[in-house]
Amino acid sequence: MKEPRNPETDLPVLIRQARGGDPAAFERLAGAYRDRMYRWALVRTGDEDDAEDATQEALVRLHRGLGKFDGRSRFETWLYAVVRSAAADVRRSKGKTLRLRERFVARRAGEAAAEPHPVVDGLESQRIESLVRVFLDSLPARQREAMDLVDLQGVEQVEAATRLGVSPATLRTHLFRARRTIRARLLAVEPGIKEMG
């Protein structure tokens, strides 16, 4: 059996193998997309534990639903819908309200302090904490998703609107509101700019 070297470029082969019951192919497929799935779930739910559960549930649905993926849409678009659905079900089943747990932020800050990461070097942990908290805690889920897809992940607006099941105009509305909230918070802590005439 041919082994795909790059899961991204050999996706059709990988899907065919996984669909045929090859566990190693499914693991590679999961490995290629699981972090992305987790991020989508995290942005959707705003909660680390829920994101973990939703990612696992989405993996189950991915395995069960691979046969239904007909290739007419992009795999990532299809997978995004799978993750959103799983995240919604996890939230519903747990009956939780949106929240950000303190330990989530504490863990992130702790990791940043313990293992200097190129991404966060030079950025004080409190500032990261504030950024993540504002993003996950202050924005409605749809606004978070819009901003994450378009501004943070660089997905085209038309594709992002398709994934979220809204019109491009509605997407832009969510996007503008999200930007306003985030940037207003950022600017509010910028010394001086508020006082400028």
Added chain:
Amino acid sequence: MNCREFQERLLEVDPLVLAAALGQRADRAVRRADVPQDAFHDHLRTCSFCREATERVLADQEHLAASLAAMGPARPLEEAASAAIRESARRRSRLRWTSWTAAAAAVTGVMALRAMDLGEGFAPETIEVAAATAGAQLMPEVEAMLDESVLVLETDNENVVVFWFYQGRGE
């Protein structure tokens, strides 16, 4: 445009356009030539304070994107993948079992009803119990076993109530 007005506009502008206006590299192609020549961008070019604030906003956004990208599930991949395959197989077999049960229950129910209507004396034990209870004008309380569910179906025949036990929690 003054700084306050600039700040108000800054809240909504596409970060790629901002990055291009600042001469920074953007992930997607927004050429510097595409940056609008308006009061906002004039102010951005001429006010060092607002330029610095804009750079800070963009940098923070990049940090946010990188922080989210650095996140990942705690469960090891191999374990998660094999658990997903197992759960997928379990659900598939449960679905098959439930379908068989549903079909069997439906067939049994129909046969029982027809038998009673035709007076052929065919009545499974479960139907007799149900009929006796219904005849007393009381709806019995039925409790399913753990991990099972029960469906109580009233019929046109007031002497017949169908109890349908099936595996699963009605998900």
